[in-house]
Amino acid sequence: MNNKIYQERRHALAKQIYAKSGGGIAVISTATEVARNRDSEFPYRHDSDFFYLTGFEEPGATLVMEVKSSGKDYKHQAHLFCRPKDIEREIWDGIRLGPEAAPAALGVEFAYSNQELDHKLGELLADQDAVYIRLAESAEADRRLRHWMKKVRGQARAGINPPSELHDVEAFIHEMRLFKDAHEIETMRRAAAISARAHIRAMQMCKPGLHEYQLEAELLHEFRNSGAQSVAYNSIVASGANSCILHYRAGSTELRSGELCLIDAGCELDGYASDITRTFPVNGKFTGPQRALYDITLAAQEAAVAMTKPGNTFMQPHEAALKVLTQGLLDEKLLKLSELGSLENAIETSAYRRFYMHRTSHWLGMDVHDVGSYREQSDGLSKEDKPWRVLKSGMVMTIEPGLYVRPADDVDEAFWNIGIRIEDDAVIHDSGCELISRGAPVKADEIEATMKNA
Ligand code: GLY
Ligand code: MN
Ligand code: MN
Numbered sequence: 001m002n003n004k005i006y007q008e009r010r011h012a013l014a015k016q017i018y019a020k021s022g023g024g025i026a027v028i029s030t031a032t033e034v035a036r037n038r039d040s041e042f043p044y045r046h047d048s049d050f051f052y053l054t055g056f057e058e059p060g061a062t063l064v065m066e067v068k069s070s071g072k073d074y075k076h077q078a079h080l081f082c083r084p085k086d087i088e089r090e091i092w093d094g095i096r097l098g099p100e101a102a103p104a105a106l107g108v109e110f111a112y113s114n115q116e117l118d119h120k121l122g123e124l125l126a127d128q129d130a131v132y133i134r135l136a137e138s139a140e141a142d143r144r145l146r147h148w149m150k151k152v153r154g155q156a157r158a159g160i161n162p163p164s165e166l167h168d169v170e171a172f173i174h175e176m177r178l179f180k181d182a183h184e185i186e187t188m189r190r191a192a193a194i195s196a197r198a199h200i201r202a203m204q205m206c207k208p209g210l211h212e213y214q215l216e217a218e219l220l221h222e223f224r225n226s227g228a229q230s231v232a233y234n235s236i237v238a239s240g241a242n243s244c245i246l247h248y249r250a251g252s253t254e255l256r257s258g259e260l261c262l263i264d265a266g267c268e269l270d271g272y273a274s275d276i277t278r279t280f281p282v283n284g285k286f287t288g289p290q291r292a293l294y295d296i297t298l299a300a301q302e303a304a305v306a307m308t309k310p311g312n313t314f315m316q317p318h319e320a321a322l323k324v325l326t327q328g329l330l331d332e333k334l335l336k337l338s339e340l341g342s343l344e345n346a347i348e349t350s351a352y353r354r355f356y357m358h359r360t361s362h363w364l365g366m367d368v369h370d371v372g373s374y375r376e377q378s379d380g381l382s383k384e385d386k387p388w389r390v391l392k393s394g395m396v397m398t399i400e401p402g403l404y405v406r407p408a409d410d411v412d413e414a415f416w417n418i419g420i421r422i423e424d425d426a427v428i429h430d431s432g433c434e435l436i437s438r439g440a441p442v443k444a445d446e447i448e449a450t451m452k453n454a
Pocket of ligand 2: 362
């Protein structure tokens with residue numbers, strides 16, 4: 001494990017803590033295991049913030065960062081609390097790193113058994129001015145903090161003072177996570193390449209008479225067979241009318257000739273998500289109305305891609321996509337120009353929302369809807385007045401326009417139950433954006449050719 005990147009991240013965080021409070025203690029715990037029933041657990045997934053700072057995937061661990069002033073600069077030491085070695089438990093649950101091996105493996109200065117956390121925190125918080133935690137993380141985290149503070153307050157007569165400042169450490173970490181380094185981008189490229197192959201596999205296995213869950217199985221096969229640890233989110237395999245349900249899961253609906261199948265699926269690889277959507281005809285050939293709406297959606301995505309570059313705001317790709325989608329809806333008479341008067345009015349009045357009800361982008365990273373503020377920091381401005389985030393090199397976001405037409409009396413029946421989304425993952429570079437998920441075909445003709453060549 002290359003522990004240098006995690007050390008560097010801890011130092012970058014320590015520097016910000018020093019700048020804000022002149023020092024302090026930061027406490028970041030990983031996720032807890034969750035029981036499914038009796039002695040069965042849900043698959044364990046580490047906490048992304050904790051993993052970002054440690055590269056450590058075991059449950060039961062807490063990172064404590066001690067930041068002190070040393071003359072004009074700061075000094076930082078990392079204390080890791082982790083599960084102790086336990087032969088009996090390791091026979092059942094697997095090997096543990098253990099505190100003895102942790103400093104060499106993870107580059108932390110100190111490591112202890114997690115059973116010592118409460119005791120040590122009482123010591124580490126003594127005479128510190130500031131504590132950095134994730135605010136309102138859980139009742140258990142609040143209870144522990146109260147317990148540690150009580151311990152320190154109990155030493156008042158010995159002249160020891162408890163911290164008097166409480167800060168949210170999450171804001172610092174999330175701002176760091178918004179900008180991906182070369183190692184992260186490379187991992188995300190690999191994750192997206194696996195997911196793209198999974199989409200191709202599903203397209204090529206698709207035929208009328210199969211069920212949605214069978215295509216989900218093909219996706220999972222490609223993810224795991226390629227070494228991805230898990231899905232980044234529950235796969236959506238939505239055929240026919242289901243394609244218009246935004247958060248549909250892969251169900252048991254039979255795939256029928258003449259209908260579309262929308263797949264939104266991405267793997268998680270080495271802690272990083274990918275997020276791809278493709279929409280294709282179950283029988284391998286788009287109908288006229290399907291193709292018309294597909295081409296509009298792809299043109300909207302292309303318009304958004306062209307706006308995904310440094311210096312533009314997060315909203316500009318969305319606005320570009322909206323314009324193309326709304327014009328397409330007017331052209332296809334799904335929106336009536338006679339009623340709306342103009343494209344601008346159709347956008348202004350949100351008339352398009354009936355057919356396009358979500359945003360075009362979100363940050364992507366360790367989490368599928370990744371962390372990081374969507375607005376610039378502008379103290380004193382109300383939420384609505386804060387400018388949208390300016391895009392910069394190192395950010396990663398999805399570009400995912402769609403059109404969803406549900407049956408209605410005032411909608412041409414030829415378009416009923418057509419749900420289309422096209423989603424790619426974009427890494428922003430100085431020169432523009434790189435679509436890392438384009439291993440999956442996206443043009444209608446390419447999709448048809450891919451399915452034909454199965
Ligand atoms: N798969 C979740 C999303 O596209 O936002
Ligand atoms: Mn997405
Ligand atoms: Mn998606």
